[in-house]
Amino acid sequence: MTLALKRLSRHFPDIAALDDVSLDIAPGEFVALVGPSGSGKTTLLRILAGLDYPDEGSVTQNGQDFLAASARERNVGLVFQHYALFGHLTVRENVAFGLRVRPRRRRPSRDQIRVRVDELLKRVQLAELGNRYPSQLSGGQRQRVALARALAVEPDVLLLDEPFGALDAQVRTALRRWLRELHEELGLTTVFVTHDQEEALELADRIVVMNKGRIEQVGRPHEVYKDPETPFVCEFIGRTNRIALERRANTWGAGSWSLPAGASGGLFHSAVGYVRPEHLSLSVPEGQPAWEARLRHVYLAGSIAHLDIYVADIDQTLEVDVASEDLGRGALTPGAVLRVAPTRLVTFPLGDGPAGAPVLGERWIMRGPNSTS
Numbered sequence: 001m002t003l004a005l006k007r008l009s010r011h012f013p014d015i016a017a018l019d020d021v022s023l024d025i026a027p028g029e030f031v032a033l034v035g036p037s038g039s040g041k042t043t044l045l046r047i048l049a050g051l052d053y054p055d056e057g058s059v060t061q062n063g064q065d066f067l068a069a070s071a072r073e074r075n076v077g078l079v080f081q082h083y084a085l086f087g088h089l090t091v092r093e094n095v096a097f098g099l100r101v102r103p104r105r106r107r108p109s110r111d112q113i114r115v116r117v118d119e120l121l122k123r124v125q126l127a128e129l130g131n132r133y134p135s136q137l138s139g140g141q142r143q144r145v146a147l148a149r150a151l152a153v154e155p156d157v158l159l160l161d162e163p164f165g166a167l168d169a170q171v172r173t174a175l176r177r178w179l180r181e182l183h184e185e186l187g188l189t190t191v192f193v194t195h196d197q198e199e200a201l202e203l204a205d206r207i208v209v210m211n212k213g214r215i216e217q218v219g220r221p222h223e224v225y226k227d228p229e230t231p232f233v234c235e236f237i238g239r240t241n242r243i244a245l246e247r248r249a250n251t252w253g254a255g256s257w258s259l260p261a262g263a264s265g266g267l268f269h270s271a272v273g274y275v276r277p278e279h280l281s282l283s284v285p286e287g288q289p290a291w292e293a294r295l296r297h298v299y300l301a302g303s304i305a306h307l308d309i310y311v312a313d314i315d316q317t318l319e320v321d322v323a324s325e326d327l328g329r330g331a332l333t334p335g336a337v338l339r340v341a342p343t344r345l346v347t348f349p350l351g352d353g354p355a356g357a358p359v360l361g362e363r364w365i366m367r368g369p370n371s372t373s
Contacts, residue, residue, distance in 0.1 A: 001027055001062045001156060003048070003189070008057035010043050010213075017043040018054065019213035025157075030183050030190045032200035035210035036236070041193045042161055044210075048191060049078050049159050061156075074157075077150030081162040083142045085134040091145050092117055092130035098153040120148040123182070140171040147179070151186070158183075160192045164199070172196075176203055197237055201225060209233050227346070229363060234274040234346055241280070241318045245271040245347065252366065255313035257289045257341050264364045268349030273366065275342045277306070277321035281368070282330065284339040288369055293318070295336040300324055307332065309340060343368045 003025040010018040018040045025031050033041035046052040048059065050071025059066040066074065085094050095117045099108055108116065121127045124144040134142055143163060150158060163179075164172040180203050183190050194200055200207050201221040209216045209224060209232075217229045228234040235242070243254050247269045251258040254273075284290035293309040296317065305327055307320040318340070322332065332338075345366040 001189075003066065003157065004058075004060045005044075006058045006060075008044070008047065008054045008059070010040075010047065010052065010054045016213045018047075021057070021210075021213070021215055023208060023215065023218065025189060025191065027189055028187050030180070030188075030192065030203060030205045031208060032192045032194060032204035032206070033208050033210060034194060034197060034200045034237075035216075036195070038212070039210040040213040041208075041210050045159050045161055045191060045193050048074075048157065049076055050074050075153065075155050076157045076159055077153060077155035078159045079143075079146045079150045079161070079163045081165040083134070083146045085142060085145060085149075087134055090131050090133055091126060091137070092121070094134070094145055095120055095148045095152050098149060102153075116152060120152055123151075124148045138171075139167050140175055143167065143175060147182075156189060158188045158190045160190065162193055162195065165195070172199070179203065201237075207237075209236065211236070227365070228274070231272065231274070231348055239277055239319060241275045241277070241316075243273045243275060243314065243316070243318075243342075243345075245273050247271075252347075253289070255291055255311065257291050259289065259366055259368060264347070264349075264366065268351050271347050271349040273342070273345040273347040275318075275345050277319045279342055279344040280309075280318060280320045281341055281343050282307075282309075282320060282322070282332070282338045284341045286339075288341065290339040290341040293338050293340040295332060295334055295338060297334060298327065298332065305332075309338065311340065341368050342366070 005021060005023045008018050008021040009016065015038070021040070021044065033044060035041050043052060047054055053067065086097065089097065096113050099113045099116065121130050124147060126141060126144055126148070129137065129141065134145065137145065164175055167175065176199055192203065204221055206218060207221055207224045208218050211232050217224055217233045224233065225238055228237060234240050245252045245254050247261065248258060250261050252261050252264070252271060253259070291311045291313060293311045295307060295309050297308040299306040303324055305322050305324045307322065308317055309320055310317050326332070346363060347366050348363050
């Protein structure tokens with residue numbers, strides 16, 4: 001049952017929380033809404049949950065008006081960041097709550113509720129803790145109870161609002177992989193709000209990047225990361241280096257590095273290029289355009305090493321990622337002098353609008369001679 005969101009807008013005093021948002025969510029899809037605070041992602045989730053309503057626009061499910069149904073009638077499961085468990089109820093009673101408060105004609109029998117709760121506690125790996133109270137559980141266990149409670153009503157759509165935000169990194173990593181497996185096992189339609197880009201890239205079938213109440217880009221995780229469509233997406237998703245470029249006859253360049261312009265950029269005279277840390281080559285052969293850079297710092301992060309290099313002729317420190325095992329092989333120690341060049345840039349030309357304000361031109365991809373993608 002596809003959820004079709006059409007031209008949703010929601011305005012509060014002095015701010016447009018949603019501004020003409022349209023999105024289709026397919027049955028069984030895992031969609032992550034990402035964006036900075038105030039981008040509209042939680043407002044969108046609240047509208048789907050029946051906790052808020054748009055000023056304009058529509059939501060339909062299988063052609064039926066989704067917004068006309070009450071929150072209880074929409075058959076959605078909702079999980080918040082801070083669990084929202086009932087402290088005076090046991091784990092078992094918390095999970096059963098949504099079933100026990102159903103209208104009598106739709107309420108399962110006590111035996112059916114008991115069987116359903118036992119199945120869910122086993123599924124979320126809490127079968128032995130059903131008689132404990134929330135205060136006797138760890139944060140990760142409490143969040144699994146909240147998920148079990150949301151699943152007890154067999155929702156058509158599972159809505160998750162920063163569900164792992166209050167947990168430490170190790171627990172969060174374990175739970176999100178467990179959640180993805182649960183999603184696939186149950187065939188759920190899941191809408192997941194998070195500010196954690198890594199979480200979204202790992203979990204989602206599609207990512208929706210939001211900014212100032214609008215959708216900047218929708219796509220599969222590798223598409224959004226590799227081919228961001230706007231400067232905002234370039235800077236928000238993953239780490240990137242922002243480099244100012246200028247047109248020089250038939251080339252685009254910065255400092256001592258340049259590439260043939262070809263047809264890219266049209267009549268624009270300047271541009272901004274975004275280079276991922278893994279798209280900087282540190283061993284450019286003599287004779288090819290490159291910057292001379294000095295290695296300042298090396299930060300080891302397991303199998304990856306993050307390098308800070310300073311490029312004097314553009315007066316900029318750039319971030320580079322390499323495999324940790326390559327540090328010794330390439331003599332990559334602080335103070336080393338390197339020949340550096342981008343292998344791939346996502347680039348936006350800049351022009352002047354009617355009032356002299358910069359205007360972005362159409363995105364294009366620039367690839368260096370050592371590019372592998």
